[in-house]
Amino acid sequence: MPNLIDGRAIAEKVYVDLRREIAELKEKGVTPGLAVVLVGDDPASRAYVRSKDKMCRELGLHSLKLELPASTTQTELLNRVEELNTDSNIHGILVQSPPPAHIDEAAIVRALDPRKDVDGFHPENVAKLVLDDPSGFVPCTPLGVQRLIIESKININGAHVVVLGRSMIVGKPLALLLMQKNANANATVTVVHSRSRDLAEITRSADIIVAAIGRAGFVKPITCARAPSSLTLGLIAWMTRRPSVVTDWSATSRLTKYQKKRVQSLRCRAASDR
Numbered sequence: 001m002p003n004l005i006d007g008r009a010i011a012e013k014v015y016v017d018l019r020r021e022i023a024e025l026k027e028k029g030v031t032p033g034l035a036v037v038l039v040g041d042d043p044a045s046r047a048y049v050r051s052k053d054k055m056c057r058e059l060g061l062h063s064l065k066l067e068l069p070a071s072t073t074q075t076e077l078l079n080r081v082e083e084l085n086t087d088s089n090i091h092g093i094l095v096q097s098p099p100p101a102h103i104d105e106a107a108i109v110r111a112l113d114p115r116k117d118v119d120g121f122h123p124e125n126v127a128k129l130v131l132d133d134p135s136g137f138v139p140c141t142p143l144g145v146q147r148l149i150i151e152s153k154i155n156i157n158g159a160h161v162v163v164l165g166r167s168m169i170v171g172k173p174l175a176l177l178l179m180q181k182n183a184n185a186n187a188t189v190t191v192v193h194s195r196s197r198d199l200a201e202i203t204r205s206a207d208i209i210v211a212a213i214g215r216a217g218f219v220k221p222i223t224c225a226r227a228p229s230s231l232t233l234g235l236i237a238w239m240t241r242r243p244s245v246v247t248d249w250s251a252t253s254r255l256t257k258y259q260k261k262r263v264q265s266l267r268c269r270a271a272s273d274r
Contacts, residue, residue: 010151015059022060033062033090034118039077039099040070049096062089070100077103078111085113092118121168129176142174145210150184154208161187162203165212174210 025032034056038049049065056063066080077099084093093116099105109117114124120137128136149156161178165171171191178187192202194213203209 005148005152007148010148013151014147018059026060031060031062031089032092033064033087034092034094035064035066035084035087035090036094036096037066037068037077037080037084038096039068039072039103045096052094064090072100072103074103074107077108081108081111085111085116090116092116094119120173126168126173129173132180138177139169139173141170141212142177145170145174146177146184149208156184156208157186159187159207160205161189161208161210162206163189163191163210163212164193164203165210166191166193167212170212174212 022032034052036049036052038045046067049067053063053065064084068077068080077095081093081095084090093112095105095108095112097105099108109119109121110123112122114122114136117125118137118140120126120129120139122137125136125138127133129138146156156178161175163171163175163178171193175189175191178185179189180186187208190202190206192199196202
């Protein structure tokens, strides 16, 4: 029987800290502002943007939601990004992914002011993560995985962590985070993917397995010589507001229709980087 991580309780701890920090900034005359940009009318993305806007307002942040038509051109979107880059009331920018097919997403990311790139995808922020420079932004999913491990009292120091998946969204930044030289890391990290040889042998040596490979049931008991701590991404964020240590995507039966769409989107994106 897997041990469940109470993600909702951990999230509430984060919200308490955030509300305090936001209140302290407001006392100094600064209200943190987040702009979320959505291009197109994908229902799942639209719902996701609404949830971000709602949480910002609940926490006391200034929230700006830009919903642009699917016909928005690359140049028009770049112009809107530049407006946000120069807006002193906006401190963070999120461009909802994926955009319509005619939009060059990489070019949009590079156009962001790296000081406002809260997704942590700009090359400058990626470089800072590689260099252990704490002044950059880190992608939220790997940072959340690290927080879940820490809050669950799982010892990372010296542990062998096997990360299944090599995407720039999860696998690579998570590996960089966990191998850093600090009290919340110091792990020995192995990154594997669908082309890795002797995969079962590698996972059998793991103390912690993080599955972000986008394939249902990929981690099975036979791949583990003992009972490592196992996290399956996608469900971490969406399991009925109660993130869990899970090993099977069948748990999606408990999700709402919208959450299932988000899980499917995450699986597809992870699968593309296997």
